[in-house]
Amino acid sequence: MAPDDSTDTLVDGLVRSAFQVMGVLTRIGAEHDLSLTQLRVLGILRDRQPRMSELAAVLGLDKSSLSGLIDRADRRGLLTRGTHQDDKRAVVVLITDAGRDLTQRLYEEVLDALAPATGRLDPEQRQTLAQLLEPILTPPLHLTPRSAGRR
Amino acid sequence: MAPDDSTDTLVDGLVRSAFQVMGVLTRIGAEHDLSLTQLRVLGILRDRQPRMSELAAVLGLDKSSLSGLIDRADRRGLLTRGTHQDDKRAVVVLITDAGRDLTQRLYEEVLDALAPATGRLDPEQRQTLAQLLEPILTPPLHLTPRSAGRR
DNA sequence: TATTGTTATACTCTATAACTATA
DNA sequence: TATAGTTATAGAGTATAACAATA
Numbered sequence: 001m002a003p004d005d006s007t008d009t010l011v012d013g014l015v016r017s018a019f020q021v022m023g024v025l026t027r028i029g030a031e032h033d034l035s036l037t038q039l040r041v042l043g044i045l046r047d048r049q050p051r052m053s054e055l056a057a058v059l060g061l062d063k064s065s066l067s068g069l070i071d072r073a074d075r076r077g078l079l080t081r082g083t084h085q086d087d088k089r090a091v092v093v094l095i096t097d098a099g100r101d102l103t104q105r106l107y108e109e110v111l112d113a114l115a116p117a118t119g120r121l122d123p124e125q126r127q128t129l130a131q132l133l134e135p136i137l138t139p140p141l142h143l144t145p146r147s148a149g150r151r
Numbered sequence: 152m153a154p155d156d157s158t159d160t161l162v163d164g165l166v167r168s169a170f171q172v173m174g175v176l177t178r179i180g181a182e183h184d185l186s187l188t189q190l191r192v193l194g195i196l197r198d199r200q201p202r203m204s205e206l207a208a209v210l211g212l213d214k215s216s217l218s219g220l221i222d223r224a225d226r227r228g229l230l231t232r233g234t235h236q237d238d239k240r241a242v243v244v245l246i247t248d249a250g251r252d253l254t255q256r257l258y259e260e261v262l263d264a265l266a267p268a269t270g271r272l273d274p275e276q277r278q279t280l281a282q283l284l285e286p287i288l289t290p291p292l293h294l295t296p297r298s299a300g301r302r
Numbered sequence: 303t304a305t306t307g308t309t310a311t312a313c314t315c316t317a318t319a320a321c322t323a324t325a
Numbered sequence: 326t327a328t329a330g331t332t333a334t335a336g337a338g339t340a341t342a343a344c345a346a347t348a
Contacts, residue, residue: 006277007269011262013284014269018172019191020289021165023211035337040170052307060174065339067308072337089306089347111162117287118158118165126157129283132276133164136268138171186314203330216316218331223314240324240329 014136024113028106037061038073042103045079045095052091078102165287175264179257188212189224193254196230196246203242229253 022036029039037059044050044058052070056063070093073079078099084090095103118126173187180190188210195201195209203221207214221244224230229250235241246254269277 021169
């Protein structure tokens with residue numbers, strides 16, 4: 001309520017940069033026949049093995065929406081479904097080697113695509129920018145890391 | 152190529168903040184039965200009267216995709232189609248008063264929704280952050296402002 | 303009874319291809 | 326001929342509702 005000028009300007013910049021970044025992610029995803037959501041799923045699976053319901057919560061989707069999404073990525077061999085040790089109702093989602101390889105390639109393409117933008121700052125400015133972004137980032141929702149109880 | 156640590160960390164922050172901002176925009180849009188793209192269209196129309204082809208270019212969509220999108224927003228009275236003065240093939244898109252009102256309300260909701268995040272910085276930090284974002288933002292594609300020749 | 307996930311259904315979003323009208 | 330926009334069509338993404346299996 002009663003936001004000041006600095007907030008206004010900041011939100012404008014955040015929204016514009018968000019659209020710009022999403023544009024890059026969408027384009028790179030599309031070049032590999034991946035939707036933005038699938039891209040995001042692969043990113044999440046790099047270091048987690050969530051169950052369907054956890055994944056749906058993180059993505060802000062209904063669990064029914066996830067079934068088809070995971071089906072399509074599964075059919076392409078990017079991930080697989082596994083069973084949960086303790087809860088026989090649950091399904092855990094696991095990235096495959098092929099999925100991991102693709103994700104790594106995509107990540108490098110994103111870095112390259114954003115290089116002209118990030119390169120307009122010097123290293124010190126990049127560090128400051130990253131540090132200032134940190135507090136505004138919501139801590140990622142807790143996801144069971146590397147499957148329940150393991151590690 | 153050969154990105155350093157500061158770039159890596161920055162891109163990570165930019166991507167995460169992008170997903171966070173998009174999450175807010177998607178949710179607020181959905182609460183008003185608007186897709187992210189429709190939200191963006193309304194934002195663009197606040198101060199421009201682009202033709203269909205220009206709008207498609209800015210959004211990165213095929214023009215055929217835009218027809219239905221504009222149809223649905225038109226049916227809801229948020230915008231209208233007008234004719235171009237010089238080119239009888241062209242259609243310009245205009246926001247209506249109702250559309251403008253809704254857009255203003257949505258903008259305030261976005262500010263409110265992001266307030267907990269932006270409030271974690273003090274005004275000086277907000278200003279610095281906005282200034283550091285500026286150089287990484289692509290200048291918005293040129294759109295005929297306020298219809299060709301007017302103003 | 304409540305929760306996990308899937309399926310059936312419907313609508314939006316998007317692209318490709320074919321079309322009409324105008325340049 | 327080329328460009329602007331629409332329409333037809335098809336596939337992906339999403340939500341709601343109903344369902345089976347498990348807790």
